[in-house]
Amino acid sequence: MSLTQMSEKMVDIPSNHLNIMGYVDRSEVNGPGCRAVVWVQGCRRECPGCFNTASWPFAINQLISVDELVERILSESENEGVTFSGGEPFWQATALAEVARRVKAAGKNVMSFSGFTLTELRSPTAPTNAQVLLDQLDILIDGPYLESQAIHDPTSPVSSKNQRVNIFSPALSDRITWASDQIEVHVLKDGRRIVTGYRVQDYLNCCPA
Numbered sequence: 001m002s003l004t005q006m007s008e009k010m011v012d013i014p015s016n017h018l019n020i021m022g023y024v025d026r027s028e029v030n031g032p033g034c035r036a037v038v039w040v041q042g043c044r045r046e047c048p049g050c051f052n053t054a055s056w057p058f059a060i061n062q063l064i065s066v067d068e069l070v071e072r073i074l075s076e077s078e079n080e081g082v083t084f085s086g087g088e089p090f091w092q093a094t095a096l097a098e099v100a101r102r103v104k105a106a107g108k109n110v111m112s113f114s115g116f117t118l119t120e121l122r123s124p125t126a127p128t129n130a131q132v133l134l135d136q137l138d139i140l141i142d143g144p145y146l147e148s149q150a151i152h153d154p155t156s157p158v159s160s161k162n163q164r165v166n167i168f169s170p171a172l173s174d175r176i177t178w179a180s181d182q183i184e185v186h187v188l189k190d191g192r193r194i195v196t197g198y199r200v201q202d203y204l205n206c207c208p209a
């Protein structure tokens with residue numbers, strides 16, 4: 001059984017739903033401008049030094065429908081788009097592609113992180129519907145976090161040297177300006193906190209933004 005088959009059989013997510021670890025309405029350290037961020041639940045890569053080990057299990061964490069997620073993303077009219085992080089977004093490529101399609105139809109842009117390389121995502125062994133999600137993306141940050149190649153630079157949009165910024169929409173080519181070496185603290189209505197930003201170990205972050 002391939003890694004793809006194994007991982008996709010590890011959890012039963014209802015159709016048109018996502019299993020997510022977290023969500024913030026507005027972030028300025030996870031892509032161009034101000035944007036929503038979705039952290040999906042589940043990653044098999046187990047990169048040493050991963051910033052978000054709690055995202056590894058595939059067990060159901062928070063289920064959210066595609067309809068509800070799209071509504072939440074578009075409710076923040078000042079946001080210019082959404083970023084998918086994790087966990088590994090491409091294990092839930094089918095639902096995320098639909099979210100992306102509808103967000104883009106509303107004039108927003110979509111970016112994703114992935115522990116897979118772009119070459120792997122375009123290969124026959126890629127997760128189901130990886131290409132469908134790729135077709136919707138404006139930007140892809142690809143490649144796993146490699147601790148041995150870590151970058152400690154407040155101007156870098158990636159956190160290890162092997163990672164690549166793939167810009168599929170030329171209009172965003174001069175927008176790779178977010179400072180990933182920043183920290184945001186989001187206080188949710190129920191009192192929980194989400195801390196995101198490069199080098200925020202043990203908090204919510206992935207494939208680090």
Ligand code: SF4
Nearest residue numbers: 043046047050115207
């Ligand atoms: S850094 Fe990203 S790809 Fe690597 S284990 Fe963590 S969540 Fe997975």
